[in-house]
Amino acid sequence: MQVTIRDLTKVYRGGVRAANGINLTIPTGMFGLLGPNGAGKTTLMRMLAGILRPTSGSIQVGGYDGTTEAGRRQIKKTLGYLPQELGMYPDLSAREFLDYVGILKGMDDRKQRQQRVEELLRMVALSEVAGRKLKTYSGGMKRRVGIAQALLNDPKLLIVDEPTAGLDPEERIRFRNLLSELGGDRIVLLSTHIVEDIAQTCQNLAVMKAGRVIFQGTVTEMLQETRGKVWTLAVPGGAKPEGNFTVVSMLNMGASVQYRVVGEPLPGQQATPAEPSLEDGYVWLMREQGPNSAHVLAS
Amino acid sequence: MTLQLPALWGALRYEFRMQIRRPTVWITFALFTLLMIALFQHPATTFEETYTRLLKQESLQKVLADWAFNINNYLPICVGALLAGRLPRDRRTRVDELFTTMPTTRGTRLWGKLFGAMLATTVPMFLIYLGGVCFIASYAHNLLAIPLAFPTFIVVALPGLIFISAFSLACTAFLWSPLYQFLFICYWYWNTLWFHTDLVSLSRTLLSPIGLYTVMGIYGLNESSSGQHPIHITGTPLQAIASILLLIATAVVAMLALDGYLNWRQAQQ
Ligand SMILES: Nc1ncnc2c1ncn2[C@@H]1O[C@H](COP(=O)(O)OP(=O)(O)OP(=O)(O)O)[C@@H](O)[C@H]1O
Ligand SMILES: [Mg+2]
DSSP, X not given: OOEEEEEEEEEOTTXXXXXXXXXXXXXXXXXXXXXXXXXXXXXXXXXXXXXXXXXXXXXXXXXXXXXXXXXXXXXXXTEEEXXXXXXXXXXXXXXHHHHHHHHHTTOOOHHHHHHHHHHHHHHXXXXXXXXXXXXXXXXXXXXXXXXXXXXXXXXXXXXXXXXTTTOOHHHHHHHHHHHHHHTTSSEEEEEESOHHHHHHHOSEEEEEETTEEEEEEEHHHHHHHHTTSEEEXXXXXXXXXXXXXXXXXXXXXXXXXXXXXXXXXXXXXXXXXXXOXXXXXXXXXXXXXXXXXXXXBOO | OOOOHHHHHHHHHHHHHHHHTOHHHHHHHHHHHHHHHHHTOOGGGOHHHHHHHHHHHSOHHHHHHHHHHHHHHHTHHHHHHHHTTHHHHHHHTTHHHHHHTSSSOHHHHHHHHHHHHHHHHHHHHHHHHHHXXXXXXXXXXXXXXXXXXXXXXXXHTHHXXXXXXXXXXXXXXXXXXXXXXXXXXXXXXXXXXXXXXXXOOGGGSTTOTTOHHHHHHTTOOOTTTOSSSOOOOOOOHHHHHHHHHHHXXXXXXXXXXXXXXXXXXXXXX
């Protein structure tokens, strides 16, 4: 299966152009979506999930047209969606909530549905507490209920919007691994600000900024684009170096301070080339695209 | 609006479960009933006196209809008020958006919500009614009152309850629920003044949610049988059926409008 997005534009009421001519092709497997706050990641995902109507452009999921009512109905059958802010009924238990979601996903056979619910509760390690009301759950537990509800119908298209935000490192790693396992035979579209999450799990990624896709390719391609742009500078005394670059980190070495920068250092500065990381690549892309103009007003 | 029956039944069950678990539902009915008992503790109008007197004049069925009608004059106020907020809650907890990504249509969920939440809220009302029925059965020394009580309640009270429940869901799509509750209570107060024939009241029309035409037309309640207020109007069985159908049809229209409005609003985002 493949998702094809062409010239997708969304102008919210009030004139915010949150998606501005997006072109994307998403193949089977894990696909990362990176971008700063307000880049339009959630907007794109909500359009894919059939919550928002695009202002213009087209969405093809498998053979279905995501801009028509009939197409959306078909897409919903193979969709799993974990929203950035998960909605749940606080006074239902996890088991009840998942059962209800199963019903709404059209799993009419009661026995099979209950089996599937128990299976997923085990998978996200919530079997022990599945009878407790959701309002007593911690943020990480709620997120696990969230992924369980998304997976109930074994979706071919799984959309997860910042699933690791607010999780502790261990929980984040567990979540990441879980998603990687799922990426085998389906599309997993994962949005995040955490570059590392993508570096660890995704082959393909896209970077968004101000409603546009400013990069699409593989992780290796993104690293290649950044090669030759990353430097380390050792500055005695630690005065902040001047130049056409962005400081990504600084390390105090006692007598001098070692800066890691992305950009073009001045000839006089003793800069040594460094191997780029995905984070450097992200910083480079953000630099290249100018200031963060998230709100492009429709004229 | 396409309905998916298994999902409708599932939504109904879960809406019922969530509503009946709310302590507010039970507390509201308990307080309201205490208030009603306090208000009607006038020596001449105690429950026992009224109904032993009525039982001497009228058939058991008529007496039960009168009791159902009395209940239906006051307790729907709790049903309407307790159903307001059920729809905004889906938006507040953000489940609405999540459920939109699932194959079950919004219309199916709305009907499930209407019937599930309405039935759950009707349970305390029905128990209070049944309590009165038990007393009536004991005054009449006739256990037949218990099985008769069920159809009587369904015919007298249910159409009006469906009507007000549909409106409580639909209106809170665009009205702040406390404001709706206030307006609804005002409306109901006006409803219960149906016996003031000099006042204009919806309750004296076929669209009477308290079941005025039903008790007159089907059970033959009239001036002589009414305990408190003499009824100056009469109803035929045909009018009673028309009233029931009209209430239900209006509820269906309100639900269809609600579904259309919510879909339109989603498309407007
Ligand atoms: N319902 C809405 N109405 C109007 N504007 C909106 C709405 N939702 C989002 N926006 C605007 O659209 C732009 C993109 O928002 P979006 O939530 O898609 O970004 P994002 O990339 O998901 O950001 P974050 O990383 O913070 O989640 C922002 O400028 C935001 O203010
Ligand atoms: Mg977002």
